[in-house]
Amino acid sequence: MAPVGFRSVEVALQAGGPRRTKASCHTLMEPGMFIYTETPEIQKLRKNIVELVLTDHPLDCLTCEVNGNCELQDTAARVGIRKVRYPDGENHLDREKDLSHPYPHFRPVEMHPVLPLCAGLR
Amino acid sequence: MGTPLRVVVDEMGGGFREPVKALHIGGPLGGLVPMSKIDDLSIDFESFASNGFLLGHASILSVPERFPxxxxxxxxxxxxxxxxxxxxxxxxxxxxxxxxxxxxxxxxxxxxxxxxxxxxxxxxxxxxxxxxxxxxxxxxxxxxxxxxxxxxxxxxxx
Missing domain, CATH: 1.20.1440.230 (NADH-ubiquinone oxidoreductase 51kDa subunit, iron-sulphur binding domain)
Known part of the structure; x- marks a missing residue:
């Protein structure tokens, strides 16, 4: 699989090299690389990224038709998000669901074409 | 390279037309240099990096005192x-x-x-x-x- 997009983050540590945070689906593995996916730093970063995603998502899980069968909902729960701290802002909540592609339709109103592509190649 | 920032601003640039509080150097993603740091910097990558700024493409944009x-x-x-x-x-x-x-x-x-x-x-x-x-x-x-x-x-x- 080619490195195509942005799904989650991890730390890649090059032996003898600098420690850097990399997107896991956007980084090729190399010999001598150490990879840490659950350091406190990475857990925090992942949580903060998902929180940003949720600022452009309808927070109506209880009445949503895919409640309980939603990858975004699962992800938010897994990274430990209890609430979104950002005030209401610009969003795309008035958009129609895009059914023109075969990739997962978990009400991703904020999704960019890249992400379904990324999801499809997982 | 290596020219003191003060020389670039005062001598080559002719100084400021009005009071300035910061210089944004190196483009929008460069460092925001307060006036108090001008004498600490020279136009080279190391000087900027060691002071917590970024030389970037070395453009200089002045933020006037009056601008919030x-x-x-x-x-x-x-x-x-x-x-x-x-x-x-x-x-x-x-x-x-x-x-x-x-x-x-x-x-x-x-x-x-x-x-x-x-x-x-x-x-x-x-x-x-x-x-x-x-x-x-x-x-x-x-x-x-x-x-x-x-x-x-x-x-x-x-």
């Missing part, structure tokens, strides 16, 4: 939001949220939670796929450090 810094930071986030390609979440959404937080703090009785603000900057810095989202926290952090008094009213928790 919060407005300037809002502009930097707006620039990033406009330029963002949209591929990664931190840059695409984070730049818009940063702009909105600063707008809200200026126009309403609202103070930005400092922890949320730091989290946003860290997320942009570490989580962005390229230097656009990854670079915008630098001038913002410079501003938070050197202009903390001016920016204080817009942030909660001290």
């Amino acid at each position: 810094l919060v407005k300037y930071l809002e502009h930097l986030f707006a620039f990033t939001a406009h330029e963002s390609c949209g591929k990664c979440f931190p840059c695409r959404i984070g730049s818009v949220r940063g702009k909105e937080l600063l707008q809200k703090a200026q126009s309403e009785n609202y103070q930005i939670d400092r922890e949320l603000w730091n989290d946003l900057l860290e997320t942009l810095e570490k989580g962005s796929l390229c230097a656009l989202g990854g670079g915008i926290p630098l001038p913002v952090k410079n501003a938070m450090q050197y202009f903390s008094e001016e920016l204080k009213p817009y942030f909660s928790r001290g």
Whole structure:
């Protein structure tokens, strides 16, 4: 699989090299690389990224038709998000669901074409 | 390279037309240099990096005393939001949220939670796929450090 997009983050540590945070689906593995996916730093970063995603998502899980069968909902729960701290802002909540592609339709109103592509190649 | 910044500003540039509080050097993602640091810098990568700035493409933009810094930071986030390609979440959404937080703090009785603000900057810095989202926290952090008094009213928790 080619490195195509942005799904989650991890730390890649090059032996003898600098420690850097990399997107896991956007980084090729190399010999001598150490990879840490659950350091406190990475857990925090992942949580903060998902929180940003949720600022452009309808927070109506209880009445949503895919409640309980939603990858975004699962992800938010897994990274430990209890609430979104950002005030209401610009969003795309008035958009129609895009059914023109075969990739997962978990009400991703904020999704960019890249992400379904990324999801499809997982 | 190696010319003192003071020489570039005063001698080559002819000084300032009006009082200036900061120089934004190196483009929108470069460091925001307060006037007090001008004599510490020379035009080379090491001098800027060791002082917590970035030489970048070495352009110099003056921020006048009369111009509110919060407005300037809002502009930097707006620039990033406009330029963002949209591929990664931190840059695409984070730049818009940063702009909105600063707008809200200026126009309403609202103070930005400092922890949320730091989290946003860290997320942009570490989580962005390229230097656009990854670079915008630098001038913002410079501003938070050197202009903390001016920016204080817009942030909660001290």
